[in-house]
Amino acid sequence: MNSDTQVRVEAKPAGAEPRVASALDKKILAHFPGLVVRKDLTHGLKQNAVVPTYVLEYLLGQHCATDNEDVIQSGLESVQRILAKHYVHRNQAELVKSTIKERGSHKVIDKLTVELNEKGGFYEAAFTNLGLKAVPVSADFVRRFPKLLVGGIWCIADVTYEIADDQKISPWQIDTLKPIQVANVDQEAFLKARAQFTTEEWMDALMQSIGFNPDMFSRRAKFLTLIRLVPFCERNYNLLELGPKGTGKSHIYAEFSPHGMLISGSEVTAPKLFVSNASGKIGLVGFWDCVCFDEFAGKDKKVDKTLVDIMKNYMANRTFSRGIEQLTAEASMVFMGNTQKSVPYMLKHSHFFDPLPDKYIDSAFLDRIHSFNPGWEVAPIRHELFTGGYGFVVDYIAEVLKHLRTEDFTGAYKKHFELASEVSTRDQTGFEKTFSGLMKILYPDGQVTPDECAELLSFAMEGRRRVREHILRIDDTFTQHDFAFRSVSTGSQVTVLTPEELQYPSFARVPKKAPDATVRGEDGIESSSLFSSSLAAPIAMGNREKQLQSEEVETPHHIVVAENTKGWSYKRLFGEQLKGARNITISDPYIRNFFQIRNLMEFLEMVHRLVPEGDEISVSLVTQADRENSSKQEDLLNQVKLAFAGSPVSFSWKMDSNPSFHARSITTDTGWKISIDRGLDIFQKYDSGTFSLEQALQEARLTRGAEVTYIKL
Template sequence: MIDNLDKKALEHFRGYVVRKDLAPLIKGGANVPTFVLEYLLANTCSTEDEQKINVGMENVKSILRDHYVIPEESSLIQSKLREKGRYKIIDKVSVDLDPQRDRYWANISNSNIKRANISDELVKKHEKMLLGGIWAIIDMEYDPMISIGSSVYPFVVKDINPIQLSSYDAGKLAAKRKEFSKDEWMTLLLRSAGYEPGSEGLDDRKQSLLLMRLIPLVEANFNMVELGPRSSGKSYIYKEITPYALLISGGQGTVAQLFVNNTTGRVGSVGEWDAICFDESTDKLFKDRDAVPLMKDYMESGSFSRGGKTGEIAGHASVIYNGNINQPVETVLQTSHLFSPLSDEVNHDTAFLDRINLYLPGWEISKFSPDNFTRHYGFSTDFFSEILKAQRKTTYYEVIDKYFSLGHHLKQRDSKSVRKTISGFIKLLHPDGNFTKEDIREYLVVALEMRRRVKEQLKRIGGMEFWDTNFSYIDKETQEEFFVTLPEERGSDLIERNPLPPGVCYTATSDGNTNALVKIEVVAVKGSGKLNITGTNNNQVKENIKNTYNYLRANEKNILTEQRSLKGYDLNIQISNLLGAYISEGIGSAVYVAIISSIYNKNLKAGLAVLGNLSIGGAIEQSLHFADKVTLLSDNGAKTVLVPIGNINELTTLPASVFEKADVPFYGNSQMLLQKAVE
């Protein structure tokens, strides 16, 4: 059913809009690029008259049947040209300059025609033929009398009618944008990409996420990750919506293909395409090992150097990494980090991951149903892709400075990422450059969230180097500061905020590279003094537990009552790794309070975590990698973190955000530890 926005689109963009459900009906029976189909449909079906649409579709089918060339028919097409002398085809035509002969040659792709004659006038009229080629309706002729030396070149491009736009006027689009409200324009953009906003499952939040898939197409050198479920259209945009994006299957990226061929000197994909999408990035990304450092260099600066004679080479392609998450995001966060599904080449490389401008939470976009695809009018693909491409020439990098400043936790890469995301939103939704302060605030909040998601995962991987994740912005007019949170972090505290059950305590371990959040559970049952340890194979961790147990047994007269002697209990101690790769040593103090609270059936304080280790003689050992551990615990729900007195001089190394979430009292001996731990 046609709606008011359809009528408005037809009124202002007739000839450039098409009903988006028509192309799939034809494409199902013909392997034709979407932009070719929609070009033909826009020229014949850009109307609300159903009868004219049906006639137009039949015309398109007839044109395709008679003139569209499939590669298997190339010899037949060449034969028809020879027999008839003249023939009209639909194919891709590109042009090369032959400087030795001072002339142009045309190459016809599917027809497999090389070195066809073409006039200088046609080349000047359609210069995109020199930039990789264009799809066109081509008038071909066959003249066996044309020769150069002893070679005959009988094929002639007499005239072409481009299927892709041969010219584009950004000024006209900006003028027409004024005729649409912001909501109408966003709906028109999403319909142009094939979606139907407002359909079941596509609420305002998901519409915003879908729109962000277009940012790499309007913003040069923009780096994005999207991980989510299968069949949610992650790669569709870059495969079907624009001829200016390249989709690379997992493991197929080579240095020569992506960057530069040292033999020929030819610049690779980063210099030829507007966007490069690595599909299935959970598999191997690159064929060549040295592609990773080159990609890091390129993602940072938009240029790279491979040595030799090539020097510094610039590119403008944005880079997108898509892949699947096979577990609920809550499970991933409890056991690892949100970059972990990516290829092993990069999923722990903090220098690589820190160059990601935007992490789109694809798990929020459910699998598409037929109702999520629009049946309304949207821009034809060729026109839509030109709209997106034209916006890459402008920037709104500094626009937030008029209204807002960024909080002190945002470093240079964070600020750059936020600014580029906002610039992308403005280009998409305000191509006329007209926007309000509240528009910028809306885009700023989303941009902060998408970059903070990157930083939070870096903190999980790299520890204190990335502690500053408390992202905020300040309204320059009111000087009020606003903080931005992440949906997946809300209510996901791993440490219980209620009084801890008897025998339960939390701690953290770190070896300087890998941090782990650890839950200790002790169950004391009547028995004969046996000790059973489960959940860890680490001998040092087991040694911590045994030393703590032996200290208790040697000093139980001073610590336990006669009725609570360890000889009368079997202790089952379960060690659980809630977050991180593996558990390292240094958990004795937490084990100590867990054992005693289990034996006495006493609750420990709400949200309690304990750092430090007990020697077999009862000495309190200083906690190594102190700041990493305390930050990890406070970020995951700890309200009180008991730490050894030996760490008191390191208190100033803790980020301010820790003290906003947790108390950090010290203890100097095992008696003080118990006093401060028990509820």
């Protein structure tokens, strides 16, 4: 790490080494004093207390929102003391009850749920971990904290024990009750502080606040993660995400905000979700900003068709009925589920909605989805993805997002762009609500450049296009159309495609004219500014027919490896061009670090498999010396050379000291020159465990995104 961007922070948890905090950490601390916490402290405490993250960070924010070591150590001890003394573990419930009885009163941290005793006309609370039920609770608490009635909330409560003369009266009483959440947020101060951060810094600050290390995520991967926040700041937003297990799809909805409710997709009923006609009790959508259905996929799940019909009406119009009365609510709907099949398999044989229960594979229901987030592009959760840096106390940013629900940025893009294709009302509503939500998250003051605006609009359109394209596979009554927008100032046009359409064009509907990497405005002037970001590029790049789809590629061409996609390998990219070669030269000045030399090793392994039996091939590397550790670099390269000694592949290397040596390419004696903007470094960091599929197969890894040009000399 560069010394000019790093500062030493003396704070450390008990038993840990002093941490090195980035300049971003210091900036967050400086502009949001008292509202941040070091995320490794949360992780450490969470090992011993099974409570939501926002509960722990509420306590840490009160005691550890600083970079002063002494204060942090003292604060940690205080939080640990509070948790040890007041947090109720299920297996210690009887001990806590005894403590309350013997002392007469005791403060507990637990999740409380309240119900109305209809016969008695009073409210009764149930403690989740303590196991107490039918505990009388003041109606004043219920009026102040209505979410006690729906799903319950975590609280700090003073519980007393006193046996009354009337044995029908519960001896347990609640004297005080305080929800664990930030009391208020100064929105003007928030916007003023946000203005001190660049877009990249702000994205990284949000990633750290969620608990992730932003250095481990590409720009597109950050967007795929941050879109999960949109339901918290956008009213009546409907998001679907399907992907492999273990990618943390429901993490945000379980841990991030006290305004969200995570439920199992198979456990909800119409009365629980909307309204009970018998009691008139409003369901979850009336009390929560976001309701997430976890484990929503699964063919074996029992689904109430009545519930599906009510959801369709609510997702489209915000309304649901109780008898003849129409009620409204603002809760966003999130649907999370696991996929069992690969992306190309679903594209070839079915559709992306195939994992859902049959009753939800309804074009009318699916058309209400505003965005489909491709969970297969999200890396599986592993330890190194988590951050030890500073981020907002999650309850603080949750309150900010809640306030932003009152804002509306759906038309903010129209200052810079106009739609250039016919779209349905629901399509436009879908990508505009996604765009609005992303604006609130990244640019809450509404100030956005044309390039930034194009980036958000492209991503938002992509999410809705994925919905539309796969509805077309199950209902041919829907109209086909493209998703395109045009610059108001230059006339440059962008047609938005999904990465999977670009990667597997033979399985996707090909538009009449695929967009080129560079577009021309009506004035004939080339414009590539819309594609300046790594997020927009894989969406807008095209020339799809020239992607690798056949066994033999004999003509010069250019392809784009979209960021965050799978299915790519060195064999797929280079195998056909290397066949028949006897001499291969790799020119890359950045074969220096261990992972780069490991990439080289995998390339040589691929070449080894291509050599016909009885033949030999020579591969030479031209690179540059690592100024900081050239001896280690040379040692690793010599190990690679030794590994292939006696094999059909003869490997050699040499250093080039030319300071202008930057371009990376592969040339063969058969006349091919392959120019690679990233060299062999096209894969994101992956799990390298013994039984890791990513370790064994390049096709299972997520890509970093690259462009490859094939030239015939």
